[in-house]
Amino acid sequence: MMADAISATEFRLLRDLIERLCGIALGDEKTYLVETRLAPLLAENGCQDFGAFYRLVSSDPSPQLRDKIVDAMTTNETLWFRDTHPFSILRDRLLPQLAADLSQGSRFRIRIWSAASSTGQEPYSIAMTIHEFCRSNPAVRPDQFEILATDISPSALFVAKLGRYDQAAIARGLPEPLRDRYFHQEGHVWTVNDELKRMVTFRKFNLQDPMEALGRFDIVFLRYVAIYFSDGFKRQIYGGIARLLAPEGHLIISAVESLRGISEDFQQLTHGSGSYYQCQLS
Amino acid sequence: MKKVLSVDDSGVMRRIIGRTVEVLGYGFLEAANGVEALEVIARNHEEIALVILDVNMPEMNGFEVLSRLKADPVLKAIPVMMLTTEADRPRIIQAIQAGAVNYLCKPFQADDLTVKIAESLGEGF
Known part of the structure; x- marks a missing residue:
């Protein structure tokens, strides 16, 4: 069974990875965002927790999974005051x-x-x-x-x-x-x-x-x-x-x-x- | 209060679904695999308004849980929504033919999850 929440260490690792992949810098208050957006990818890839997901991404040389992470983190969901x-x-x-x-x-x-x-x-x-x-x-x-x-x-x-x-x-x-x-x-x-x-x-x-x-x-x-x-x-x-x-x-x-x-x-x-x-x- | 049951081996996914269900004003039940799901449904079937079934689970996958539910004269009335991946898409037609009311492919956007659950609950119609 999976861990119930992303740990502080897992968040830091994924936050740095996301910044490297697409330049989005996430503050500590964005933990929920990483969790919400990436959880479906964890499940899709059979990862037991966010640490396993990070290890999978780190060891996978193909761009597909990385592209999916970028897509999940950058695709616009309905926003308040969208476009300002x-x-x-x-x-x-x-x-x-x-x-x-x-x-x-x-x-x-x-x-x-x-x-x-x-x-x-x-x-x-x-x-x-x-x-x-x-x-x-x-x-x-x-x-x-x-x-x-x-x-x-x-x-x-x-x-x-x-x-x-x-x-x-x-x-x-x-x-x-x-x-x-x-x-x-x-x-x-x-x-x-x-x-x-x-x-x-x-x-x-x-x-x-x-x-x-x-x-x-x-x-x-x-x-x-x-x-x-x-x-x-x-x-x-x-x-x-x-x-x-x-x-x-x-x-x-x-x-x-x-x-x-x-x-x-x-x-x-x-x-x-x-x-x-x-x-x-x- | 009517409840929604999330059946998923991912605890994080169950938590996300639980938050969405709360937003929609429904109670929440969860099960980590198909066997546990059938037990939870047997105990609570009168108050379950929807089952959200992950397709890929160890022990008993979502398709098997669906077919067991639809073979039961009492439980077959409970609406079922399938959570799948793109790779499962061809089998989804079978699931709809077998009685699932809706499906959503992972990864999904949170808004889509909310609307799909509302749709599966018949809300708004």
């Missing part, structure tokens, strides 16, 4: 204008669509960004914002709606002050506070279905989804979003996606190192 810049764009560029519209009464409610919400990190990150903005701009309130989070997987939606995350999941990109402000801890589990949950409505939605029933939006987040689609389907989706957005509404996609040659309904804008798109349809 979409949320700085939201905070610095989009929310100030929308807040001014709310204050002047030219808008009464802001609607944001997180179109592939997976296990909830993106819509809750949007909700935290709005909450933080409202803390420093008391003229607007979180209840003036509505976030619709959709996903094709009912089970992913179930997990997202629960809003419960273990220690490893909560640590991926979430600054501790925000964790402590918007989550509460029960044992190993961190749960999203009701003030954030109230802002987000979860709903099953297939991007192949007609979007009109979802209503109008001021901002749409559609990230790391279109990369898997054909150009024809991308045109259909971005065209649908353009018609769904309020005049001068905004679309946020990932840095690995592009509208070039796909849609002419949007103008690309930049903020810092990040891009976002403004709808040109009236």
Whole structure:
């Protein structure tokens, strides 16, 4: 039977190996990360503990196992505030204008669509960004914002709606002050506070279905989804979003996606190192 | 409280599955091999909502545990999810035909594990 946890020595050996292999430097607080990410590889290779796994890697001249370690340690899992810049764009560029519209009464409610919400990190990150903005701009309130989070997987939606995350999941990109402000801890589990949950409505939605029933939006987040689609389907989706957005509404996609040659309904804008798109349809 | 049973010879893997099950609001049971699993299931079958079976275990592998469960008139109703490696993929079709509701290949991402377990539990549907 395997050891229940990685020992301090085993962690140090693997930490140094990981740094040599892919340049990722891990602090002592990242023990859980090594354990969580590498445990499936231990099992796959029949290793009884992390020491045996280290010895196997050290004695194996082939690159396959090392590649798997690099992959396991670097593949992005769902992160809080993934890529950072979409949320700085939201905070610095989009929310100030929308807040001014709310204050002047030219808008009464802001609607944001997180179109592939997976296990909830993106819509809750949007909700935290709005909450933080409202803390420093008391003229607007979180209840003036509505976030619709959709996903094709009912089970992913179930997990997202629960809003419960273990220690490893909560640590991926979430600054501790925000964790402590918007989550509460029960044992190993961190749960999203009701003030954030109230802002987000979860709903099953297939991007192949007609979007009109979802209503109008001021901002749409559609990230790391279109990369898997054909150009024809991308045109259909971005065209649908353009018609769904309020005049001068905004679309946020990932840095690995592009509208070039796909849609002419949007103008690309930049903020810092990040891009976002403004709808040109009236 | 309904419980999820993890059957895996890896203690670390059982611990990771245990944390995920806790997040989903289920109780947790564990067994380190197939023989132990059948004992745990016999004692607790009324409260087990899902069995997560590692394929590669000494003594009795996951496929054999699955076929024993599905041959039992009472225990066959318990949903089973298989944990496999890429190398086992061809045999997974057999496991699904034999009654497994789902499978996940190692190595996997933690989010995938959470969603797959929720899916196997029928949560969200």
